[in-house]
Amino acid sequence: MSLHDDTIDTVTPVNALLSAKYRRSFAYLTVRDRLPITVTKVIDCLVRDKEKIVKTLGEYTREELKKIIGSFSELKNELLTDKPFKAITSDGPDVSSWNAYYMKENEREGSEPRWFHTSWLYAECYMYRRIHEAFELSISMKTFDPFHKQKKEAFFSSLASVIILGDHVWQQCQMGNLPQLAMKEELLRLIKVALWGNQHDLSRPSGYELPEESNLFEHIDQLHECILIDDSECIWSILTAAVKGNSVIDIVNDNAGYEIFTDLCLADVLCTFSLADKVRFHVKAMPWFISDATKYDFYWVLQMMAELSHKSSSLPALATRWEEYLQSGRWMVEAEDFWTLPHSYNKMKATDNNLYNKLSEATLVIFKGDLNYRKLVGETNWLATESFANALQGFHPAPLVTLRTLKADLICGLQPGQAEMIAAKSRDWMISGNYAVIQFDG
Numbered sequence: 353m354s355l356h357d358d359t360i361d362t363v364t365p366v367n368a369l370l371s372a373k374y375r376r377s378f379a380y381l382t383v384r385d386r387l388p389i390t391v392t393k394v395i396d397c398l399v400r401d402k403e404k405i406v407k408t409l410g411e412y413t414r415e416e417l418k419k420i421i422g423s424f425s426e427l428k429n430e431l432l433t434d435k436p437f438k439a440i441t442s443d444g445p446d447v448s449s450w451n452a453y454y455m456k457e458n459e460r461e462g463s464e465p466r467w468f469h470t471s472w473l474y475a476e477c478y479m480y481r482r483i484h485e486a487f488e489l490s491i492s493m494k495t496f497d498p499f500h501k502q503k504k505e506a507f508f509s510s511l512a513s514v515i516i517l518g519d520h521v522w523q524q525c526q527m528g529n530l531p532q533l534a535m536k537e538e539l540l541r542l543i544k545v546a547l548w549g550n551q552h553d554l555s556r557p558s559g560y561e562l563p564e565e566s567n568l569f570e571h572i573d574q575l576h577e578c579i580l581i582d583d584s585e586c587i588w589s590i591l592t593a594a595v596k597g598n599s600v601i602d603i604v605n606d607n608a609g610y611e612i613f614t615d616l617c618l619a620d621v622l623c624t625f626s627l628a629d630k631v632r633f634h635v636k637a638m639p640w641f642i643s644d645a646t647k648y649d650f651y652w653v654l655q656m657m658a659e660l661s662h663k664s665s666s667l668p669a670l671a672t673r674w675e676e677y678l679q680s681g682r683w684m685v686e687a688e689d690f691w692t693l694p695h696s697y698n699k700m701k702a703t704d705n706n707l708y709n710k711l712s713e714a715t716l717v718i719f720k721g722d723l724n725y726r727k728l729v730g731e732t733n734w735l736a737t738e739s740f741a742n743a744l745q746g747f748h749p750a751p752l753v754t755l756r757t758l759k760a761d762l763i764c765g766l767q768p769g770q771a772e773m774i775a776a777k778s779r780d781w782m783i784s785g786n787y788a789v790i791q792f793d794g
């Protein structure tokens with residue numbers, strides 16, 4: 353089959369894995385257009401910032417940069433011409449898992465995996481792993497994050513919302529416990545803030561900014577109808593039923609900047625209301641899907657908050673409070689390798705039993721964002737009415753919820769007729785980020 357063979361399937365069959373081999377899919381558009389753009393942008397950023405990087409890291413870096421830029425041109429060419437994947441050759445702790453995955457896919461597909469033939473999930477994850485590999489193979493740029501600048505700028509462009517939310521959460525934690533009903537209302541509000549915070553990812557061409565004239569909370573209330581599945585009542589029930597003194601909440605974070613700030617606000621409210629005794633944040637071990645948060649990005653937000661006293665007194669105060677949570681161990685930040693492997697989550701138990709067992713201790717695991725959703729439901733083209741529990745294919749370390757704005761053409765758990773109704777209103781409802789789900793599996 354050649355790259356532009358029109359005789360092949362064009363539409364993703366029901367229950368098939370998403371793949372760029374289906375020409376009328378978002379996977380195809382992503383692999384054809386968006387992934388090469390990402391690589392080009394990385395090259396551009398390195399070329400543009402070359403002198404600055406050399407100045408910071410030393411003259412030796414000049415040669416290394418040349419080599420790295422060369423390997424990205426090669427990567428882009430491999431992508432555009434549908435070349436076979438290769439084994440990863442750097443020496444990160446995850447390399448053996450990547451190469452085992454490669455061998456397995458090789459066997460399963462009967463030939464080396466390729467961009468326009470293998471699953472979308474594997475192809476897209478592989479691209480980010482290859483980008484990191486090029487840096488890892490250097491001496492002076494091993495941990496370089498080519499997306500850092502974009503993440504930083506995005507945080508500052510959402511500063512207005514950060515300040516409004518920071519003031520609100522700071523006031524809330526001064527009040528402490530509230531009557532049950534008020535507590536519930538506040539928690540559900542913060543869940544929605546964290547949900548819509550997921551619109552802030554940088555892998556989409558059109559970014560996101562709060563409409564100028566709107567108040568953050570009014571804006572979120574107005575989005576009510578765009579939440580296609582809202583199981584937030586289940587979250588309240590499970591949290592209030594948990595044994596006090598022993599309630600762990602895991603948050604599998606997604607994007608840096610504004611989104612992770614909303615996650616931290618949610619975590620704080622959970623602690624203030626004594627609904628969580630411990631919160632573990634799971635971030636990425638390497639730069640990932642452009643805007644995903646690494647440990648560095650996590651602490652960077654705290655540092656920025658501490659430095660923003662001229663904009664808001666709440667942000668430095670919150671930063672101090674959160675530092676204390678981190679120092680006392682009530683909050684923990686972890687970056688397990690599994691989150692940057694290409695596996696769906698139904699493979700977690702067999703691939704990373706420790707992580708599965710860790711998540712099993714939780715009262716609730718909160719998964720943020722679209723990529724986590726793709727991995728939760730095995731990146732399969734489910735019928736829209738398929739149940740979430742079935743789509744998880746046995747993945748159930750603990751009660752879990754997904755807070756996801758829709759940016760990929762897959763969904764499950766809708767009512768009969770619901771998908772058709774939304775499609776009639778909005779053709780790109782699955783990929784625009786304008787619709788969202790709060791889906792719970794108890």
Ligand SMILES: O=P(O)(O)OC[C@H]1O[C@](O)(CO)[C@@H](O)[C@@H]1O
Binds near residue numbers: 641726
């Ligand atoms: O940051 P999120 O919510 O995981 O979104 C990333 C998603 O965006 C996309 O790039 C689509 O715009 C998908 O490839 C991916 O699932």
Ligand SMILES: [Mn+2]
Binds near residue numbers: 607
């Ligand atoms: Mn992301």
